[in-house]
Amino acid sequence: MKYSIMTIAIILLLLTSPISVTSTNQTKTDWLSYQQYKLKTTIQTDINITKTAKTRLEMIEARTSLFPQQTASQSILSITTQPPVAEKNHELVFKWYNPKEKTLSYKINATVKTTPATSQIKTKIAFPPNIDREKFSLYLEPTELIDSNNPLIKEKAIELASDKNDLFDVVFTLANWVYQHVNYNELLGKEVKKASWVLTYKQGTCDEFTALFVALCRALDIPAKYISGIAYSNIISSFEMHAWASVYFPNYGWIPFDPTYGQFGYVDASHIVLKESYDAETKAVKLVWRGSDIEITASQPSANAYLLDTSGKRTSPIEITPSILFKRTGFGSYNLVKATITNENNFYVSEEISLAKPNEIELLDAQIKHILLKPNEEKQIFWRIKVKPDLERNAIYTFPIIIKSNLLSKQLEFKSAYKETIYSLSTINQHVPEQLLPKEGGATIQCIAEKQTLAVGESSLISCTLKNNNQFPIEQLQLCFDKDCKTVSIQSGEEKVFPFIFSSETAGETDLTITASSEFFSKKIILTFTILDEPKIEITDLSYPEKVEYNTKFTISFTIKKLSYRNPSNVKIILKQNKYKKEWYLRKLETDKQMRISLSGSDLDPGTNQISLTILYNGKQAGAQFTISLEKVTFFQRAILFLKKLTKALSSIFR
Template identity: 35%
Template sequence: MKRWAIVFSVFLLLAFFLSLSSPGHAQGDLTGKSYLVVESDINSNIEAKPTSGNAQLEHLIADLYFFPKESNTMRIIDRKATPSAQLNGNNIEWVWIENQEQFDFGVKSVVKTFPTFAGIKEKIDFPLPILEPSLSKYIVATENIDVNHPEIIAAASSLAEGETDLFRVVTKIAYWTRHHVEYDLNTLTAEVTQKASWVLENKKGVCDEVTNLFIALNRALGIPARFVSGVSYTNSERNQWAPHGWAEVYFPGYGWVPFDPTYGQYAWVDAAHIKMKESLDPSEPSTEYEWRGRDIHIKTQQLIFDTQIKEVGQNLPSLLKVDVVALKNNIGFGSANLFTATITNLQPFYLAEEISISKNEELHVLDDEQQLVILPPQGYATVHWRVQTKKDLDEEYKYTIPMLVYSSRNESGSVSFIVEKNNAQYSLQEITKSYQQLSEEDKKVYSKQVDLSCGVGESKFYENEQNNVTCTIRNRGNVYLERLQVCLGKRCKEDVSIGIGQSRKIIFPISWSEEGNKALEVTLKNHEITKTVSVDLERSDLPNLEIASVEAPNVVEYDDVFTVNFTVRRTSEDPPQDVVVTFTRGKSEKKWLIPELHEQVYSITLYAEDFDAMQNSFGISAKFTGPEGDEIKEERKVVVQLDPETVSVYRGIKMWFNKLVNWVEGWF
């Protein structure tokens, strides 16, 4: 009769720590792809060490729950378990009945994954009504998702206060969680998953803890949410694919909708999210083990992952349109400016996206570089960034600075503006006031039904000139507008009225007393609308020039070849146009036409043997017609003496003939 020293049945829960993926890296080359074909290899091993000579293993069972499964957004092309195993719905089971010291197992899958979009086409009211009984388990506390903690409840209530749209509530929670918790791969959070309340208090964690907090905040509001584990693309040289955790939130009528607060993907995840498992809590195991035997020490290993890309689809079509404008097109060194991006949803369903503005060495972005937009179907939203250019830019340069605004899928728009020493300065206070006015305009819905356009007769004008800013206001809506205030800076016209479908012109006379570019703001407002436009003006100094650096010898010998050098250059910011430069001797002359003068250097080669007198006078002139129609002219004179000791009788006769020829044909 056999006697068992130890007879037992044990379940060993191998908790799977989702701590290797880095936030934000999924924004790499795969984010905007239409599909991926990926080979996923998941394997591990079990060691069964005998502890005595009577050791015996009756059976060993390994159940793997963490592997790709067929879904609407993932198709299984091929799957092979090694050794052969039984597929039981959500798990693959290996059973061994033989005695051996090591048991290897794994599953290799080839899958085609697609981006997952929720496609929510209408508003879903919040708070949610009474839920189906099957969903009740997704709103209660679990081991790491302590939804009943007072701080969790308070934070969730604060985020949802005043909201009536479920999509907005869940997206705001995801965005807040992403930016409230610092991704911190330290020992404490990487090896042991912390509770949601701990993450809320300490403001740090890895992807599973970020997701824990997100789920807890939703459940505290009665919104069903569950944990999803899988692998994702990290774009890291060390480990391109790594375990990752995100969430799914239940939307009535649409089912489970993905949210990844770690990567900033809201109501969608890209094709590089390979879903493996759903659970109520991240502590649920990815693998379970059972064995029966005696005098056996069982040691299990963590799962090993190898993910390889086999095929990459084309880029997704644009889901968003991004239009960018600068408040000021020309600014000076150290000046502030404001950029506004209008994000238009091209789809018939809700979208939420973090919109980013590019960094630039010549300026500082003063607002958050990433901003959230929540877009209703085929709707739009605006975001604003204040910037300030650096004061220590090189005065010799004119800077044309491009600003790019883009989404995680690289939908983008751009605008450029000019920074130059003599351009107008705008203080941060001025730009902030404009920012506040535009934000007010965004909130007043009827503002979109009113057109305001302003311009000047001549955008460039000079000292003592007068000009007009002419504004046209058009009411395209169905409300009679009255008690409007129209202001150019601090000059206002009160009690303006505009009927439905009507237009009206408002004229402001202006003069300018400072050199340099300037943009004036015109504001139109009452209790229903706020509109602001910018009018670019340039008050320039009158164009002028000088003849400088004139060089010529005072005395030359008859056989000498020499040069007359001079420079014609502008002395004003506004360059003279159509400048005529003339070099003359007597009635002979040579002319050059310069369409726009900046600086022109001349070097004229002359032969003394061509002189017709002992003292030779040369004239240099430069002239152009000024903006007021008057001729502006600058002249210089050069006298070169011929050394008489080098002039023989024969040479004197030749000089007489030169005079005759020059008179007939011209000096040149």
């Protein structure tokens, strides 16, 4: 049978998230394309006032240290505020007198000129660096959130720096590890977690990425600062509050690193510095007021910016030479893309290199790679690809491949047809340096819960780390969290973190099953959670005689019933009748407990006796009240009871 042959040229459009900062759409790369950028930025904070009928408010003062700063890569052209402000001790101080509003706001408006903050380190700096610890102590010591003295952080930092003697190489490796292994999770946007927590659960926003990176640096005695500011975000396609780091290099000063954006040794010009600190910023605004019966809180600052002007085009510090192993392949064939990256400068260059390909091509390796080049150094990057097998048999496909850096883009192409040679993965692997290939070891999944003992309704973050140690990608992997399933894929040698949130409204022990399964991989993990409710006790089966005589022996019996899953603790049982009081104590109530209290009619007063039974536990109480009548009391018995009462009264007076 003969086939008519049609030629299909695949047109590859590189689509990136737009930035609405001017009338022309910008991309993240555009923030690196020019020598200078002129921006208008606004930072706003709302102050919420909750009043009562008795509220008295004479004055509110809001202090903030978050405002645009003068730095080597950032010039403040103008700054205005609403309302007017005073500057004191590196803080802007806003004041309102006798305010009537329920919400007050202040705005900081600034016109800023920025440049991409790049470094030009020309010589190797030895690791570990020779640092004046006293001079840089503030940026070497652990803090509450940057707990660089944590044993796990120290262990990971030493592991990553093993066998390295170049400071830039070490810091680059730390930043790249955080970028690759910490999962961006917007659910953690409100509370800044400790660096050790981030290392364990591999979750966070820019605050957590930066805190962990700074902690890893300090664990190796490398001074590092925490930078608070604003930057353009591709996730929300606008500016927002952001955090990154600055690392000290002897003889060169402070060099920026953004482990969230994957910018190592440089940051793009959308980064506007508001504050440099030794710890993660948790309190953006300090409030002081003069008044009473009032509650005042400040919102998190919001930021916005737009581009006014640019000037001076930048050129790429590297050259990219792309190549393809096989110019023609069959359907279902593997192929190899190689990019030779050359640093044509006399200083270190750190770059992000990415590969774009048509949908008909499968990618076996990570799409984005970061590379550090020494002065005039040349390195090679490889991507293993595969042509999908189910293409049109009567067509010849021309596939474009684009390799892109921050300022440079290069394209190549190859053809694929039904009757062309099909190359195996093992053939392709022979052309990749062995140290760059993933070590065979199957796939692994590990899940860890932030807390496994929870209150009813409380949430726990579960982080599942899936690592593919195969030399091929795992496609269509079903990852199920109980009955909630998602389909994921993971490239060869890649490690991904998947977050889940667990909570339960039912008290008790519960098992949560997490499964990961594909054609080549199946794994089940069971996490056991203890869900605790509020401790609760009830008095049941209360039994007592309604009438007794003086010489009658009788029993009051009842059951302390445990109604909650959680064990009530510090349980005190109190039986009280007039001046008579008796107590029993239980450290913990693990099961229902039957109580029998033996008494005599001579313990009561003639007539009706009001008796209370009270159980105190965990700041709560349960109780019951009842009456027992003492009847047929003789004159002699009354006299004895009177003398008993008198003796007790006198002993209490002279005690």
